[in-house]
Amino acid sequence: MQTFIAxxxxxxxxxxxxxxxxxxxxxxxxxxxxxxxxxxxxxxxGIHRGETRYNLRLLPLGGFVRMAGMDPNEExxxxxxxxxxxxxxxxxxxxx
Numbered sequence: 131m132q133t134f135i136a137x138x139x140x141x142x143x144x145x146x147x148x149x150x151x152x153x154x155x156x157x158x159x160x161x162x163x164x165x166x167x168x169x170x171x172x173x174x175x176g177i178h179r180g181e182t183r184y185n186l187r188l189l190p191l192g193g194f195v196r197m198a199g200m201d202p203n204e205e206x207x208x209x210x211x212x213x214x215x216x217x218x219x220x221x222x223x224x225x226x
Contacts, residue, residue, distance in 0.1 A: 146168055153195045162197065164181070165194070167184075167186075174186045
């Protein structure tokens, strides 16, 4: 059981730092970040700070950073300045 818990913790740390990289680069190049989440599935806990919602979700199998402009059909991106969206940025800025 200790090995399982240790594996989940180590895997969670790897996911956290990976997603943190996406988050920090997006912020650095001026992309609005709607959500930073660790895990998938139902939300366990969440707080809203500034323009971003930070969530901890039930299944610790991954994570994601939801940026403005990544989904062209997303209604939430209406009214956001175009220069703060993912698709407005250059290819180099999107690859960082």
